[in-house]
């Protein structure tokens with residue numbers, strides 16, 4: 001029988017996934033789940049036939065230049081592949097796959113949770129309860145803002161953007177979006193969505209903005225200081241995609257000056273670091289990159305990784321190949 005490929009997994013995955021991987025492949029696990037150092041990553045790409053990294057592994061040109069000729073597949077555990085140098089991978093004929101689709105609904109749920117939490121002051125209210133400082137109800141106590149009837153602007157109308165739109169529509173928001181291209185007319189019709197060719201114009205007109213595009217060289221600081229300034233003072237910004245898409249320092253300054261009303265952030269420019277000023281603000285809800293963090297989702301992601309590896313090892317094109325168009 002054919003020799004099983006050596007699969008090196010960089011982080012602890014759900015038990016069921018690790019067990020299945022051990023059955024199918026020669027698998028090297030990371031049992032203590034410590035983030036690999038650069039030296040360990042280089043060691044991994046030197047020996048692996050297949051690498052299974054996550055967002056916390058920076059697979060840059062320096063790492064890839066040390067890869068052995070046997071490294072043929074990077075089967076990423078996650079959808080975003082911005083931590084992998086795709087151009088270098090392609091030069092070295094290394095296939096890259098990801099796990100799209102299975103975390104769409106979970107990420108959209110978390111986005112909706114933030115869209116509700118920030119204007120309705122959910123986290124602030126919870127902190128108040130725990131502090132023991134609640135002295136009773138009054139008609140003007142801790143008023144937030146309703147989302148019903150408000151305009152939601154979605155940047156990036158892919159799977160997750162559309163799943164957010166469906167939820168927000170059910171909450172009575174009107175759906176607006178900016179995307180590289182218009183989505184199919186049937187989808188626009190279903191969501192009653194308005195397409196904005198100009199991101200700048202959309203930013204100036206929305207009540208809530210939410211980001212759902214991938215982080216690529218083209219979207220780095222897409223929400224720059226200049227663009228953030230186009231937002232209205234009563235508006236909110238939600239980000240569950242990648243921190244790098246928003247200029248975090250510019251956003252922080254705007255929040256300090258009350259140039260926008262609040263933000264809900266699940267992702268940050270320099271994770272796990274967060275601009276400390278954000279921690280002081282009541283109108284900001286912060287989450288530690290929990291968008292897709294459900295047990296079910298992680299198992300689904302693991303299963304996708306396994307299918308990609310198995311298909312590739314059997315000599316076929318894996319289903320979730322990351323396209324060169326992502327570059």
Ligand code: 8YV
Nearest residue numbers: 054055077078079080103292
């Ligand atoms: C994960 C994600 O937390 O898939 C993504 O792009 O951001 C999250 O689902 C992480 O990427 C896993 O590697």
